[in-house]
Amino acid sequence: MSYNGLSLTTHARRVQLMSTNTKKKRGAGAAVVIIVLCLAALGALGYVIWQQFHPAVPETAAGYVASAESTAPVYDEKGELLGSLPRGSEVQYVLEDAQGDAQRIRVVNGEGYACIDRANLTDDYAAVVQVETVYALRGMSLVDETGAVPGCAVEKGMALTVTGFDGLDGQGEVLRWQVSCDRGEGYIDAANVRMTEEEALAQYDDALYQRHAARGDAWGGGDAAGLDYYPTEKAAIPGNDMPEEVRALYLNGSAIQYADSYLRLAEGSGINAFVVDIVDGTAVSYASPVMQQYSPSAYAAAQDTMEGFRANVQKLRDAGYYVIGRITVFNDAHLAADHPEYVISDLDGTPLKISSMYWPSAYNRTVWQYKTELALEAAALGFNEIQFDYIRFPDGAYKYEKAGTIDYRNTYGESKAQAVQRFLLYAAERLHKAGYYISGDVFGECANAYVTACGQYWPAISSVVDAISGMPYPDHYSAQGDYKPWEHPYTTVYNFGESAMARQSETASPAAVRTWIQCYNAIREPYNHYGAAELGDEVRALRDAGCTGGFMTWNGASDIDKYAEVISALS
Structure with a gap:
């Protein structure tokens, strides 16, 4: 029994031991679970905390700032205005915002975000300019994309539908507008448009404009009210210095071939410039590739090669002289022969010979382009400046106008004066961009107030x-009874100078007044001799009248002996 008792006692102890081990194992498992749960909770908490400091980066895409203005407003995420971005700026925007209904889209701003109105964001750079209509500031011609081909006329205040744009500056301003109207399409520089019709129609100086408008159309050349008086920029061209007072001898296409002789004459005389013919009516100075394209007859009539002409012009430049190239514009028998469709004609289309000349129409834009292309080509041969002569319609056309038998080929219903001014606007834009000055010759009558x-x-x-x-x-002024103006060169030129300076005060961006002086004997009785004294009177008259831009000697033959006779008066 004792064995059995011992045996029972031992068994009980074993059972007790097993129960204790089981409890220990269960306690350890629970602890592990608790530890795991705590670690998970800590991990979750850490993730939440990490997310607070490291939020998920949303997906972005490239876009552009679009606006009707030059800039678009930018806000912070609370809606407070931060500033603005130039139109056309590239931004990275949040796709989730753009794909949703948000009215403002987040865009990357450094390490954070700013917000931009949905309307001011586009994926298409061509759509960044949100302007439908601009208005012409001045009457002028549109041009093609290259800027070389003049197109339809636009009038001051005319609405132009925007079809595109050509470039933006760093502030988001359009450099050039692509536009269309019922007359055609083309490009116009931003400086020549305004955003509202009211701004475009406003005059730069209304009181001055009213003075012009009151003059009307006295002689059929056009209403002064229809011309443009908005100032044009005339900055000095770097590396091309125009003398304050030009003192120039004129050389025709034959005379320039003897440049050395004229240089010897001019040395030490006070002469500081030369005017050299590029083309004078039918007299063509060199074989121009531009002429070959537009007017083969002119090319065939050339007096010299391009190389020979360039060499002689360069002699003048190398000697330190300011060199002006002269081109007659709307008087061209060669172009009339090659393209009669460009020429002022009768009603059947036959070119009219008026005042012994044929006249390509100043309304014709192809003529504009030809003469300006010629000017640019010639200027590159060594000229500082291009001077346009015959920038006018023919005198002597009144009888045809009165009879109604003349066709000026006036496509856009412009006045004569509008056509002349608009040609010069077109040519000046191109020549200035190329680094050359532009001048224009006018009748002495032009100094009058009409x-x-x-x-x-x-x-x-x-x-x-x-x-x-x-x-x-x-000698071009009419006699008044016994009074002959050519016998009084000082008084005649001084009276002109006074009138010219009065006209100068009537424009906001006046040119230098540089005047042609008579350097030949009078062609009317008593055929007065014009020597040093008479030319000295003309020069003194101009200076006394305030015409300080200088003078040029007109002698059609470029007579070196006459120049030698008078040169002492030209200092």
């Missing part, structure tokens, strides 16, 4: 060109 019958109006021309050159040759 638009001339041939379409010249001093304030409208002076406002565009860098130098305006009247031609107040004393």
Whole structure:
């Protein structure tokens, strides 16, 4: 029994021991679970905390700032205005915002975000300019994408439908607008448009404009009210210094071939410039590739090769002279022969010979392009400046106008004076961009306070060109009884100068007044001799009248003996 008792006692102890071990194992398992749960909770808490400091980066895409203005407003995420971004700026925007209904889209701003109105965001760079209509500031011609081909006329205040744009500056301003209207399509520089019709129609100086408008259309050359008086920029061209007073000898296409002789004459005389013919009516100075393209007859009539002409022009430049290239524009028998469809004609289309000349129409944009392309080509041969002569319609056309038998080929219903000014605006834009000055020759009559019958109006021309050159040759003025103006060169030229300076005060961006002076003996009785004394009177008259831009000697033959006779008066 004792064995059995011992045996029972031992068994009980074993059972007790097993129970204790089981409890220990269960306690350890629970602890592990608790530890795991705590670690999970800590991990979750850590993740939450990490997310607070490291939020998920949303997916972004590239877009552009779009606006009707040059900039678009930018806000912080609370809706407070931060500033603005230039139109056309590239941004990274949050796709989730753009795909949702948010009215403001987040865009990357450094390490954070800013917000931009949905309307001011686009994926298409061509759509960044949200402008439908602009308005022409001045009457002018549109051009093609290259800027070389003049197109349809637009009038001041005309609405132009925006079809695109050509470039933005760093502030989001459009550089050039692509537009269309019922007359055609093309490009126009931003400086020549305004955003509202009211702004475009406003005059730069209304009191001054009213003075012009009151003059009306006295002689059929156009209403002064229809011309442009908004100032044009005439900055000095780097590396191309125009003398304050130009003192120039004129050389025709034959004379330039003897450049050395004229240089010897001019040395030490006070002469500081030369005017050299590029083309003078039918007299063509060199074989121009531009002429070959537009007017083969002119090319065939050339007096010299391009290389020979360039060499002689360069002699003048190398000697330190300011060199002006002269081109007759709307008087061209060669172009009339090659393209009669460009020429002022009768009603059957036959070119009219008026005042012994044929006249390509100043309304014709292809003529504009030809003469400006020629100017650019020639300028590159060594000229500082291009001077346009015959920037007018023919004198002597009145009888045809009265009879109704003349076709000016006036496509856009412009006045004569509008056509002249608009040609100069087009040519000046291209020449200035290429680094050359532009000047224009006008009749002495143009200094009067009216638009001339041939379409010249001093304030409208002076406002565009860098130098305006009247031609107040004393023997071109009519006698008043026994009084012959050519016998009084000082008084005649002084009276012109006073009138010219009065016109200068009527434009906000006047040109230099650089005048042609008579350097030949009078062609009317008693055929007065013009020597050093007479030319000295002309020069003194200009200076006394305030015409300080200088003078040029007109002698059609470029007579070196005459120049030698008078050169002492030209210092």
